[in-house]
Amino acid sequence: xxxxxxxxxxxxxxxxxxxxxxxxxxxxxxxxxxxxxxxxxxxxxxxxxxxxxxxxxxxxxxxxxxxxxxxxxxxxxxxxxxxxxxxxxxxxxxxxxxxxxxxxxxxxxxxxxxxxxxxxxxxxxxxxxxxxxxxxxxxxxxxxxxxxxxxxxxxxxxxxxxxxxxxxxxxxxxxxxxxxxxxxxxxxxxxxxxxxxxxxxxxxxxxxxxxxxxxxxxxxxxxxxx
DNA sequence: CATTGATCATGT
DNA sequence: ACATGATCAATG
Numbered sequence: 039x040x041x042x043x044x045x046x047x048x049x050x051x052x053x054x055x056x057x058x059x060x061x062x063x064x065x066x067x068x069x070x071x072x073x074x075x076x077x078x079x080x081x082x083x084x085x086x087x088x089x090x091x092x093x094x095x096x097x098x099x100x101x102x103x104x105x106x107x108x109x110x111x112x113x114x115x116x117x118x119x120x121x122x123x124x125x126x127x128x129x130x131x132x133x134x135x136x137x138x139x140x141x142x143x144x145x146x147x148x149x150x151x152x153x154x155x156x157x158x159x160x161x162x163x164x165x166x167x168x169x170x171x172x173x174x175x176x177x178x179x180x181x182x183x184x185x186x187x188x189x190x191x192x193x194x195x196x197x198x199x200x201x202x203x204x205x206x207x208x209x210x211x212x213x214x215x216x217x218x219x220x221x222x223x224x225x226x227x228x229x230x231x232x233x234x235x236x237x238x239x240x241x242x243x244x245x246x247x248x249x250x251x252x253x254x255x256x257x258x259x260x261x262x263x264x
Numbered sequence: 265c266a267t268t269g270a271t272c273a274t275g276t
Numbered sequence: 277a278c279a280t281g282a283t284c285a286a287t288g
Binding site: 087088090100113127131132221229230 | 279281283
């Protein structure tokens with residue numbers, strides 16, 4: 039294992055680097071770059087994703103842009119069970135709660151992030167040490183025409199409600215593939231929002247998430263899983 | 265047991 | 277406060 043401090047300049051370079059990780063455990067990868075793996079899983083949320091960013095040379099850390107800015111590719115780690123089924127939904131980006139009247143799907147952060155994604159599946163066994171989680175075969179992916187249309191439909195439906203100031207009526211039940219859920223330190227967190235009458239207000243920050251049914255479909259299509 | 269709502273860590 | 281990286285844990 040080698041660390042790549044330099045951002046990949048082509049997709050194939052990124053794919054090559056990611057393929058070199060397949061079969062390795064998080065412990066092995068972390069050791070190769072001199073990082074300690076957390077022992078408590080509750081304290082390890084996000085650990086795998088950040089480790090992969092480091093090792094693969096991502097540059098857009100903590101920015102509302104694809105991780106690999108140079109080539110427009112978003113990196114997503116994807117926890118799966120032994121059968122290849124995703125265990126969790128996938129966070130995409132924050133939901134804009136203010137100045138959102140003019141936004142369109144074409145220029146949305148959701149679309150920019152999901153245009154090109156490097157999925158890195160990680161086999162997560164319950165009650166096994168985090169260091170033992172093993173990288174499966176990464177997949178460089180784009181939404182098909184149908185998939186993008188479906189995502190766009192969800193996004194427009196959800197954002198229509200948000201723009202109308204009906205955020206309080208939006209729950210994780212809405213959306214076929216894309217959903218809106220809380221994205222905050224805790225349920226008391228508040229950020230700026232816009233009320234129904236257009237006046238400034240505050241609300242619990244939200245994020246867009248991809249349902250496991252969507253990511254599961256991706257893996258089934260590309261890897262011929264049950 | 266799948267899903268929703270809550271939560272943890274870190275950088276700007 | 278807001279953005280990133282996500283997973284936990286209560287609930288139906």
